[in-house]
Amino acid sequence: MKHGRKATNQHLVIYLNRADNAHPPRFGFVVAKTVGSAVQRNLVKRRSRAAIRERLSNFQLGDSLVIRALPGLADLSWNEFTQELDESLNKLVASGSESR
RNA sequence: UGGGUCGGCUAGACGGUCGCGGUAGUUGUAAAACUAACGAGGAACGUCCGGGCUCCAAAGAGCGCAGUGGUGGGUAACACCCACUCGGUGUGAACCGCAAGAAAGUGCAACAGAGAGUAGACCGCCACGCAAGUGGUAAGGCUGAAACGGUGGUGUAAGAGACCACCAGCGUUCUAGGCAACUAGGGCGGCUAGGUAAACCUCACUGGGAGCAAGGUCGAACAGAAGGCGUUUUAGGGCUGCUCGCCCAAGUCUUCGGGUAGACCGCUUGACGGCAGUGGUAACACUGUCGCUAGAUAGAUGGCCGUCACCGAAAGGGACAGAACCCGGCGUAUCGGCCGACCCUCCAA
RNA sequence: GCCCUCGUAGCUCAGUGGAUAGAGCAGUGGUUUCCUAAACCAUGUGCGGAAGUUCGAUUCUUCUCGGGGGCA
Numbered sequence: 001m002k003h004g005r006k007a008t009n010q011h012l013v014i015y016l017n018r019a020d021n022a023h024p025p026r027f028g029f030v031v032a033k034t035v036g037s038a039v040q041r042n043l044v045k046r047r048s049r050a051a052i053r054e055r056l057s058n059f060q061l062g063d064s065l066v067i068r069a070l071p072g073l074a075d076l077s078w079n080e081f082t083q084e085l086d087e088s089l090n091k092l093v094a095s096g097s098e099s100r
Numbered sequence: 101u102g103g104g105u106c107g108g109c110u111a112g113a114c115g116g117u118c119g120c121g122g123u124a125g126u127u128g129u130a131a132a133a134c135u136a137a138c139g140a141g142g143a144a145c146g147u148c149c150g151g152g153c154u155c156c157a158a159a160g161a162g163c164g165c166a167g168u169g170g171u172g173g174g175u176a177a178c179a180c181c182c183a184c185u186c187g188g189u190g191u192g193a194a195c196c197g198c199a200a201g202a203a204a205g206u207g208c209a210a211c212a213g214a215g216a217g218u219a220g221a222c223c224g225c226c227a228c229g230c231a232a233g234u235g236g237u238a239a240g241g242c243u244g245a246a247a248c249g250g251u252g253g254u255g256u257a258a259g260a261g262a263c264c265a266c267c268a269g270c271g272u273u274c275u276a277g278g279c280a281a282c283u284a285g286g287g288c289g290g291c292u293a294g295g296u297a298a299a300c301c302u303c304a305c306u307g308g309g310a311g312c313a314a315g316g317u318c319g320a321a322c323a324g325a326a327g328g329c330g331u332u333u334u335a336g337g338g339c340u341g342c343u344c345g346c347c348c349a350a351g352u353c354u355u356c357g358g359g360u361a362g363a364c365c366g367c368u369u370g371a372c373g374g375c376a377g378u379g380g381u382a383a384c385a386c387u388g389u390c391g392c393u394a395g396a397u398a399g400a401u402g403g404c405c406g407u408c409a410c411c412g413a414a415a416g417g418g419a420c421a422g423a424a425c426c427c428g429g430c431g432u433a434u435c436g437g438c439c440g441a442c443c444c445u446c447c448a449a
Numbered sequence: 450g451c452c453c454u455c456g457u458a459g460c461u462c463a464g465u466g467g468a469u470a471g472a473g474c475a476g477u478g479g480u481u482u483c484c485u486a487a488a489c490c491a492u493g494u495g496c497g498g499a500a501g502u503u504c505g506a507u508u509c510u511u512c513u514c515g516g517g518g519g520c521a
Contacts, residue, residue: 038145038422046120046402053119054403078403147451148512198502198510209504210467245504298502298510299466311451313521361521424450431512 004064007088011073011081014088015066025059027052030068040074051082058089 004017029048031041048067059065073081 039420042422043402050119050403082403146513208466296503311520313451432514 004066005092007091009084009088011070011076012084012088013068013070014085014092015068016092017064018060019062019064024061025056025063025065028064028066030066032069034071035069036071036074041069044069044073047078047081051085055089058093 004015007014007016029045031044033041035041035044048069052065052067067085076084
């Protein structure tokens with residue numbers, strides 16, 4: 001992800017790299033131990049997967065996305081989580097289309 | 101009525117929809133698709149003990165080291181569990197206890213105090229002496245966590261287990277009960293033998309080492325260099341603190357550098373769970389019958405909607421916590437809910 | 450998953466059954482100086498937590514909390 005762009009939020013850091021490859025979109029989740037216990041980390045990963053699945057149509061071939069979770073994310077509700085995620089994604093997509 | 105003790109169970113339920121994991125079946129050359137039933141816990145946690153399993157040739161001996169520590173039983177085993185004994189706490193139901201040995205030996209006890217361990221003599225008491233002091237004594241005072249039996253009497257110059265009575269404690273022995281720990285009672289002895297073993301130690305019993313990243317099969321990739329010790333007179337290794345014994349052995353060890361990090365087996369049917377019966381006070385065991393109940397490999401349980409229960413006046417809320425080879429325990433965390441047995445107290449009879 | 454280690458002052462470390470736990474640096478106040486630094490004097494701050502053994506625990510034992518490291 002050295003060539004990607006980054007968007008930071010209060011509880012999220014998102015990296016996006018758009019390449020011209022033909023591979024399907026790839027997603028990675030980084031949940032460190034600082035986020036919480038094993039139960040809380042699992043919850044964050046599952047919610048991230050569910051949220052990305054709902055937004056699959058927003059991505060193109062060749063995209064690579066990494067979501068890094070920060071401490072405090074596990075205490076959010078589902079609605080707060082998706083709101084932060086959408087904000088960050090919109091920022092990334094908007095800046096990407098401008099530069100091209 | 102109020103308060104409490106112990107034991108057990110549970111950890112929201114049902115449905116719709118979009119998804120995930122392995123398994124079975126069908127289709128398909130294959131990739132994959134479809135269908136079906138399953139899919140985290142009471143602690144999955146901490147990793148504090150004990151085992152199974154695997155490898156170390158087999159798992160040998162002695163010393164050392166470590167662990168356990170009332171008795172009997174349960175168990176594959178245990179530091180766990182059950183029953184009992186002893187000691188302590190509580191009005192009680194009950195609870196707590198690393199609960200062997202201090203006359204085998206060594207050590208330790210600061211400060212205070214006269215004295216802290218084969219006792220001792222500061223004040224005191226008594227005798228002698230004009231006095232200084234000398235001798236006797238340990239009842240009383242003081243210090244301390246702890247001071248060498250207690251009470252009463254006899255006795256004495258004053259006193260003292262010096263002697264006596266009772267009591268407490270010790271050793272030894274006998275009787276009765278109990279598998280035993282131990283309990284009850286009697287005789288004899290000597291008159292007191294202190295504390296600490298989670299200090300060294302002694303006694304009894306137990307323990308070989310490593311761990312599923314164990315271990316095995318297949319496949320992929322790469323590049324060697326320097327040095328040490330050896331090649332039948334035994335280097336090095338298994339082996340871990342030492343010694344012995346045994347085995348492997350022609351290579352092996354150290355440092356630097358380079359490469360790989362994929363697949364499969366191990367892997368889930370087990371000291372397994374439910375029910376019934378029998379034995380046992382119980383822990384538990386045996387017999388019969390029924391059942392199959394996660395198996396991932398960056399790690400599968402989430403999102404949305406509805407109904408009904410719980411808490412709350414409502415808004416709203418719902419604990420602790422996520423399997424990674426598997427079991428048996430222990431310890432710790434936990435919003436709550438339910439059931440049973442028992443104790444104290446209040447009222448009534 | 451398994452194994453091994455370490456917690457003492459703000460920091461780096463000593464210590465070890467005995468009263469009031471030390472050393473260096475840092476901090477605060479003062480002396481000196483026209484002012485600052487240096488120097489000198491004074492001073493505050495602690496044994497990760499809870500039980501137990503002991504007359505007495507930082508030390509011994511058990512449980513627990515937190516940190517660090519290793520493995521094919």
